[in-house]
Amino acid sequence: MASEETISIYLVDDHPVFRMGFSGLLHSEPNMVLVGESETGRDALKDIPTKKIDIVVVDLALGDMSGLELIRELNREKNDFSILVLSMHDEDVFAERALKLGADGYLMKNTPPVEILEAIRQIARQEVALSKRQSDLMLKRILGRGADQGDSPLKLLSDRELEVFELVGQGKSTRHVAEKLFISIKTVETHQAHIKQKLRLSNHSELMRSAFSWVNELQPTN
Amino acid sequence: MASEETISIYLVDDHPVFRMGFSGLLHSEPNMVLVGESETGRDALKDIPTKKIDIVVVDLALGDMSGLELIRELNREKNDFSILVLSMHDEDVFAERALKLGADGYLMKNTPPVEILEAIRQIARQEVALSKRQSDLMLKRILGRGADQGDSPLKLLSDRELEVFELVGQGKSTRHVAEKLFISIKTVETHQAHIKQKLRLSNHSELMRSAFSWVNELQPTN
DNA sequence: TTCCTTATCGGGGCTTCCCTGATGCAATAA
DNA sequence: TTATTGCATCAGGGAAGCCCCGATAAGGAA
Numbered sequence: 001m002a003s004e005e006t007i008s009i010y011l012v013d014d015h016p017v018f019r020m021g022f023s024g025l026l027h028s029e030p031n032m033v034l035v036g037e038s039e040t041g042r043d044a045l046k047d048i049p050t051k052k053i054d055i056v057v058v059d060l061a062l063g064d065m066s067g068l069e070l071i072r073e074l075n076r077e078k079n080d081f082s083i084l085v086l087s088m089h090d091e092d093v094f095a096e097r098a099l100k101l102g103a104d105g106y107l108m109k110n111t112p113p114v115e116i117l118e119a120i121r122q123i124a125r126q127e128v129a130l131s132k133r134q135s136d137l138m139l140k141r142i143l144g145r146g147a148d149q150g151d152s153p154l155k156l157l158s159d160r161e162l163e164v165f166e167l168v169g170q171g172k173s174t175r176h177v178a179e180k181l182f183i184s185i186k187t188v189e190t191h192q193a194h195i196k197q198k199l200r201l202s203n204h205s206e207l208m209r210s211a212f213s214w215v216n217e218l219q220p221t222n
Numbered sequence: 223m224a225s226e227e228t229i230s231i232y233l234v235d236d237h238p239v240f241r242m243g244f245s246g247l248l249h250s251e252p253n254m255v256l257v258g259e260s261e262t263g264r265d266a267l268k269d270i271p272t273k274k275i276d277i278v279v280v281d282l283a284l285g286d287m288s289g290l291e292l293i294r295e296l297n298r299e300k301n302d303f304s305i306l307v308l309s310m311h312d313e314d315v316f317a318e319r320a321l322k323l324g325a326d327g328y329l330m331k332n333t334p335p336v337e338i339l340e341a342i343r344q345i346a347r348q349e350v351a352l353s354k355r356q357s358d359l360m361l362k363r364i365l366g367r368g369a370d371q372g373d374s375p376l377k378l379l380s381d382r383e384l385e386v387f388e389l390v391g392q393g394k395s396t397r398h399v400a401e402k403l404f405i406s407i408k409t410v411e412t413h414q415a416h417i418k419q420k421l422r423l424s425n426h427s428e429l430m431r432s433a434f435s436w437v438n439e440l441q442p443t444n
Numbered sequence: 445t446t447c448c449t450t451a452t453c454g455g456g457g458c459t460t461c462c463c464t465g466a467t468g469c470a471a472t473a474a
Numbered sequence: 475t476t477a478t479t480g481c482a483t484c485a486g487g488g489a490a491g492c493c494c495c496g497a498t499a500a501g502g503a504a
Contacts, residue, residue: 015310015331017338021243039332061310088237088283088310090437109237110261116239158481171427174460185460186484193462204461205393205430212431380450396491408453411492426492
């Protein structure tokens with residue numbers, strides 16, 4: 001618990017040059033040690049259980065499997081390490097998903113090294129590590145409406161709004177939604193406006209992106 | 223010209239940890255030296271002309287501008303360095319474009335370090351450096367016969383169309399795309415229309431969905 | 445040269461976005 | 475009982491976007 005304790009780190013990333021850089025970065029830190037690394041999700045799943053590890057750092061693009069999948073697999077069995085995602089993927093899209101699957105932090109790969117090290121220390125203290133921007137966004141979303149909805153902000157939507165949201169996610173136009181529901185275009189527009197308010201989406205593009213990714217997530221084993 | 227000669231290398235990449243790894247990699251090579259690096263395209267365009275450089279290594283995702291644009295800019299004026307692209311972007315989509323814009327090699331970031339060093343040596347010898355797979359594909363195409371555009375329909379898109387597609391995938395409005403590219407809204411609309419034709423997308427919703435999933439590399443657009 | 449692709453734009457009609465409203469209904473709180 | 479709140483429905487109007495019809499100019503290929 002004291003800051004003197006050495007943090008054991010395992011890296012899963014399919015970019016050899018990045019692994020070299022990460023290794024060098026940890027070498028400059030006296031109380032961090034890289035205890036192993038692997039290039040693929042499969043290797044990681046074999047290797048990690050054989051070691052004593054505090055933090056697993058994973059990329060999301062792994063060649064053989066998605067990093068998200070790896071996180072799910074790692075957390076399927078009881079373990080005593082934490083997970084930090086270090087990826088070039090848009091945090092707006094993936095950070096929340098990664099945390100839901102059991103990650104403890106999410107940083108983009110262009111994050112300055114000092115901040116990466118700081119995030120590792122945070123996670124070692126059992127805290128959650130996110131960029132200021134992203135953590136603010138999530139807090140706003142979760143605290144914004146009180147303890148009303150525990151998990152999904154979609155619970156804020158009324159039945160009718162959810163119907164509209166789903167059709168938007170299927171790529172339907174405003175007109176098409178109106179015809180499908182036998183109501184006026186103007187009414188659909190109002191529903192869309194309310195959805196944007198409730199989900200804190202600033203324009204129609206964000207609404208569509210949100211709806212698309214929601215519709216696409218209906219099948220995975222959550 | 224002889225293999226004894228030292229090769230001066232400049233790196234443009236927006237991932238600090240990757241730059242560290244690359245720097246370490248070159249340190250292990252006696253006849254290669256890293257003479258400078260920058261994080262953005264703008265900095266690179268300022269810095270590079272002030273140095274004596276043999277090879278510029280560039281990433282395609284640069285934050286402030288596209289790496290393709292940087293290559294075009296670098297070659298706008300006469301120079302005496304070669305360019306190696308080192309990117310995580312799909313080589314099927316980008317390798318040929320990069321070469322046409324004046325790059326001398328294209329490797330994916332998950333390439334083993336030895337092959338990266340070998341590519342640098344090849345380019346220093348004025349050869350072209352590509353993965354075996356990619357060079358075979360290009361040869362086949364040039365020789366007239368091959369599975370031409372069977373794999374990724376994105377290859378059908380022109381450079382400009384791909385730029386627009388990417389911005390759409392980032393949730394940018396038509397107006398915003400136009401401002402970003404310094405062209406008329408009408409021109410952006412034309413590009414969008416051509417993209418829809420080439421990718422067989424029937425309306426703007428489908429275009430957005432396709433672009434979203436592509437930029438996030440969830441699953442390659444079928 | 446002729447043809448094709450690419451990149452750039454315009455007109456005009458229609459649709460959608462976004463804002464400010466409104467109405468009626470039902471459930472709940474004061 | 476009255477007031478409030480949330481829900482679902484709709485209108486008007488200006489701005490923006492979509493989608494069809496074009497066009498022009500540059501560059502490469504046949």
